Amino acid sequence: MQIRTFPVEKAAQTKIHQVNLDQPTFGKFFTDHMFVADYRNGQWQNPRIVPFQRLSLHPATSALHYGQSIFEGLKAFHHRPTGRPALFRVEDNWRRMNRSAQRMCMPELPRELFVDAIYEWLSVDADWVPKGEGTSLYIRPFMFAADEYVGIRPSETYQYIIFGSPAGPYYPAPIPIRFEFKYSRACEGGTGAAKAAGNYGGSLYPAQLAMEEGYRQLIWTDACRHQIIEESGTMNIFFVIDGRVITPSIRRGTILEGITRDSVIQLLRHRNITVEERDITVDEVVDGLESGRLTEVFGTGTAASVAFISGIGYRDKHYDLPELSEEESIARQMKKLLEGIKYGTEADPFGWVTIVE
């Protein structure tokens, strides 16, 4: 495969010795380099790999005021058979980044500035990919409006950056989550399907209220009637009812089209397990919890891979879910399989993994 190369300015010193890569603290430490490109005069310019550094921003920088800011999240894994970093479905993150760009009236990125740029940058910072079980290098490509102008209009200039941070396992233990009936993350016609910064800002306060009640995340419901289930925090959500797997449809444009969600759907179907992508209501889930027909709930996302749910809060009630063994639990089987594919210890039937040489 032909990969575009970019100019590299090497950091004078590595910071890798300051970080415990055996037990990385997520989001606090950053690799030695970052990739940067600027959008000016209607085109992407000056792509480069430079030492990780602070940005200097004008107070009128458009993104800070009007929220034209989008991002992606993906991971590089220490690929056991080759000892090299491996990327999981990077092209799908690129496509989603461009869907977010379109919705937020921002310029799209050519493939080489996303996919090739990650390869190149990762080959410079390859030593930063942790090797321990459940660890990875979290990769954060993002783009923001850079005009130094306080009027409201789509920015004419943008900055695009890729950086990385070593990560440990996300939710090691099953987590309790609860339904949200007052606040909304997204509505039909809104920006919920985009990975737009403002979606996350708006979700923090409701999530904090749930945390004060002992829950780790919310289950968002539709903004009109709070009846149709959407997603949970930064994860898509799956329910197992009567042995059938059900996950909310992306048709309404209010949930993020998760790459882990799609991977789990494909893996389940590959194993001849039926998955229903459709509207699922709060009533259907509560009925399932009351009757015991609902046996499992799990979340999917890049950060958590598959997160097991220990119980669900519904108004003033809480329903605990049974702890299932690996033979019984679809979530546990999916987590094992998906992580095995990412680390190269399981066969990769769909060709999702690419090795960075």
Ligand SMILES: Cc1ncc(COP(=O)(O)O)c(C=O)c1O
């Ligand atoms: C709101 C939201 N939903 C779902 C997901 C899961 O998506 P993915 O599996 O692509 O990480 C994420 C994380 O990216 C997210 O931020």
